[in-house]
Amino acid sequence: MSSAVEMKYFQAANAALSDAMRADNDVIVFGEDVAEAGGSFKVTRGLLETFGAKRVRDTPISEATITAMAVGAAMSGLKPVVEIMFMDFVTLSMDALVNQAAKARFMFGGRSHVPMVLRTPHGGGLNAGPQHSQCLEAWLAHVPGLKVVCPSTPADVYGLMRAAINDPDPVIFVEHKALYGVKGPVDTSLSPVAIGKARIAREGSDVTIVTYGATVSMSLFAAEMLAKDGRSVEVIDLRSIQPWDRETVYASIARTHRVVVVHEAVQAFGVGAEIAARIGEDVFDELDAPVVRVGAPFMPVPFAKSLEAVYQVNATRIADAIRTVL
Incomplete structure (x- = not known):
């Protein structure tokens, strides 16, 4: 119980x-x-x-x-x-x-x-x-x-x-x-979450999303959007960025053969760049499409609500990236 x-x-x-x-x-x-x-x-x-x-x-x-x-x-x-x-x-x-x-x-x-x-x-x-x-x-x-x-x-x-x-x-x-x-x-009675161990937030078979933090919920929403088109999206919540769980990510890619890496941080020189590079080096043969990254543009975060809304990663941008790799 x-x-x-x-x-x-x-x-x-x-x-x-x-x-x-x-x-x-x-x-x-x-x-x-x-x-x-x-x-x-x-x-x-x-x-x-x-x-x-x-x-x-x-x-x-x-x-x-x-x-x-x-x-x-x-x-x-x-x-x-x-x-x-x-x-x-x-x-x-x-x-x-x-x-x-x-x-x-x-x-x-x-x-x-x-x-x-x-x-x-x-x-x-x-x-x-x-x-x-x-x-x-x-x-x-x-x-x-x-x-x-x-x-x-x-x-x-x-x-x-x-x-x-x-x-x-x-x-x-x-x-x-x-x-x-x-x-x-x-559940405070459970053992601590191991640092370096990801979780599969949603199972899927067509494409893998690798993400963490606030963009996990956005990615899950994007997966729901794509499900209406008959697409099955797996969402991996890294939880830990350093070290990150290569084994879970690579196993997912072996099932889906496509991957999108998502984070709120600026895309250039980011966490997604490292993950994409490692995927290219280690499991390139599993890929049926290039790795796609979704992140913020290379500029400071705007003050204005309207501008920040354009700046930030959202479910629509993630869904568009998924359609690109599909």
Whole structure:
């Protein structure tokens, strides 16, 4: 009998943090407005009251300091979970992430670990403009030593958060702002979701969509659109971007022989480019058509609602890409 409870995306993240902090006193949370205010998107609401100011702390508005503190705390034996309020400002954290957190295990011969989680929301849809809407996960997936995950459902938010906190290495936990209110069943009794393991969100036989985050639901909607034309679309939710689940993707391509890679981030030099290149190198003989990518155009995210709607990936663009490979 399932013990799943209906939760919103942000509530699942909150539950994962609460349960991890109850299970391990070394888990601490800090960042801008995460304590008294409960976070800009209310993910950390109630943690201060439950666990106290020693474990849940507000910080100054300094992303570089927040991340550097997390690295030091992690190397000293704690398990910090820090929030960067918008992914755009992870740019200020790059030295601590790229040169310190990602390199520590290598530079100390495996004798030092950095068990930290950096939570950060990405993505558009809120008309927040070019400095509060970017999807920069490809930057971080490019850095050896960092793991990058991006859940699309409340269940995966919970499962991946528990896995990320338990991981001995730094994990970038990317959440989508537009998903915080999405509801879904969450079973907190299940084992954590393995980092690096995709899920098949919809089975199909004609074409494979590889995607993650907010574009999973768009891809599922596009699959429904194509089903009306008699086309069977398989949708793979990567869940984890670095490492990504090649085995599940390749097995799907062996069944469908066509693939579309979808993400909200800028298409140029993105996650989709890496996946398309690996598919071309490893399973080229399985393809009956070129790999097609769907992503944002090479420009900043517009402020205006009308322009952002044109800029963003949507189900119609995904459906058109599927028709191209078919």
